[in-house]
Amino acid sequence: MPLNKKYNISWLTGQFKESEQEARYRESIKLTVRRDTRLALIIVALIFAMFTITDYNLLGDTSGFYALAAMRISVVLACIALAVIIGRVGCLSSRPLLHAIPLWILATGIVVIIPLRPESLLTQITAVVVATMAFYLLIPNVLSIATCASVFLSVGFISAAVIFVDVPITTTMRLTLLLAMANIVGYCALLRLELLQRRQFSLLNDEREQNARLQQEVEHRRALEAQLRMLAEQDALTGLATRSHFIKRAEGLLRSARHDNSAFCILMIDIDHFKRINDSWGHMQGDIVLKQVASTLRCALREVDVIGRFGGEEFIVAMPNIECQQAISVATRLKSCVATIELAEPLDGISLSVTIGIAVKRDETMLDELIQQADEMLYKGKRSGRNRVEATQ
Numbered sequence: 001m002p003l004n005k006k007y008n009i010s011w012l013t014g015q016f017k018e019s020e021q022e023a024r025y026r027e028s029i030k031l032t033v034r035r036d037t038r039l040a041l042i043i044v045a046l047i048f049a050m051f052t053i054t055d056y057n058l059l060g061d062t063s064g065f066y067a068l069a070a071m072r073i074s075v076v077l078a079c080i081a082l083a084v085i086i087g088r089v090g091c092l093s094s095r096p097l098l099h100a101i102p103l104w105i106l107a108t109g110i111v112v113i114i115p116l117r118p119e120s121l122l123t124q125i126t127a128v129v130v131a132t133m134a135f136y137l138l139i140p141n142v143l144s145i146a147t148c149a150s151v152f153l154s155v156g157f158i159s160a161a162v163i164f165v166d167v168p169i170t171t172t173m174r175l176t177l178l179l180a181m182a183n184i185v186g187y188c189a190l191l192r193l194e195l196l197q198r199r200q201f202s203l204l205n206d207e208r209e210q211n212a213r214l215q216q217e218v219e220h221r222r223a224l225e226a227q228l229r230m231l232a233e234q235d236a237l238t239g240l241a242t243r244s245h246f247i248k249r250a251e252g253l254l255r256s257a258r259h260d261n262s263a264f265c266i267l268m269i270d271i272d273h274f275k276r277i278n279d280s281w282g283h284m285q286g287d288i289v290l291k292q293v294a295s296t297l298r299c300a301l302r303e304v305d306v307i308g309r310f311g312g313e314e315f316i317v318a319m320p321n322i323e324c325q326q327a328i329s330v331a332t333r334l335k336s337c338v339a340t341i342e343l344a345e346p347l348d349g350i351s352l353s354v355t356i357g358i359a360v361k362r363d364e365t366m367l368d369e370l371i372q373q374a375d376e377m378l379y380k381g382k383r384s385g386r387n388r389v390e391a392t393q
């Protein structure tokens with residue numbers, strides 16, 4: 001699809017067909033238009049003022065020269081005043097008719113020269129052609145207004161030439177043709193420029209929208225990734241580490257312990273007769289007990305200890321820098337903490353207990369061996385009557 005059609009740009013005016021889109025575009029070029037308008041006004045004022053020298057050469061110290069000079073000074077002052085106002089309060093690019101005031105002033109100024117200096121007609125023709133080009137390309141404005149101002153200048157100039165200089169018909173026709181050509185070239189050049197700028201604006205907007213969508217997608221994916229990571233690392237019921245995440249972290253602790261030749265223990269903790277709670281009060285109440293035991297154990301451990309849910313009502317702890325006797329004391333404390341848990345209704349009155357098996361690192365013991373040893377100690381404790389701590393020798 002052609003870009004003009006895709007972006008809804010009129011091929012005749014070079015503007016967006018939708019007024020809102022056009023307003024957005026104008027807003028985006030406001031600063032550039034302001035800067036360019038001021039610059040153009042100052043340049044035009046300087047050029048217009050410079051012609052006073054040729055006026056003096058032609059007219060000398062006459063009243064005609066002073067009338068012309070006064071007119072030139074008014075135009076130059078009007079241009080400078082406008083440049084200052086635009087610098088202070090911003091330009092009127094959103095109101096093209098008002099924004100075109102400099103064009104009307106200049107066009108009128110050029111046309112007024114003819115009755116004041118009829119003999120300079122030939123020189124003025126060049127000035128009108130240059131001014132027409134400047135109206136289209138130098139002084140920023142929308143195509144339709146630039147065209148109106150340029151046509152006003154051309155028609156005004158030809159009319160003044162016919163009325164005040166009395167040019168022959170053939171010269172008038174040549175002049176008309178020349179100015180018509182200048183207008184057509186200026187119109188086509190500005191139309192092309194307007195189309196290109198609006199296409200560029202639309203492409204840039206498309207790119208920005210795509211980037212924003214991409215950014216959203218990236219953020220969404222990141223959030224999903226974090227959610228997945230949490231699901232993989234954190235047990236949904238108790239908030240403790242999942243079995244796989246525990247193994248990963250415990251491996252790291254054991255590696256460091258081997259490297260530093262420091263102590264390391266594994267504790268396997270199992271709630272006693274948990275099935276009875278489920279059977280008597282249902283799984284929902286069982287879940288509440290699991291959560292409470294998990295948070296009690298977590299709070300009773302050090303920051304460096306890693307605790308995970310190994311499965312069902314079984315928890316596992318990796319403890320770095322702790323010797324067997326200290327581990328037994330910790331396990332005994334954990335047992336007491338669990339025993340003091342006060343359950344809410346309907347479980348109030350039930351006292352909980354846990355059995356704990358401890359395995360202590362020997363020189364080259366692997367993690368799975370330690371877990372197995374802790375498990376054996378746990379079942380030794382269960383067989384010996386529960387609510388106990390058993391450790392490898």
Ligand SMILES: Nc1nc2c(ncn2[C@@H]2O[C@H](COP(=O)(O)OP(=O)(O)OP(=O)(O)O)[C@@H](O)[C@H]2O)c(=O)[nH]1
Binds near residue numbers: 275276286290312
């Ligand atoms: N509510 C709840 N129960 C669970 C969950 N996971 C496992 N269980 C239950 O935990 C119970 C474990 O029972 P057992 O292995 O016989 O152990 P126990 O009753 O604690 O007996 P001992 O360990 O020998 O003292 C079973 O009833 C399982 O259904 C869970 O996520 N929520």
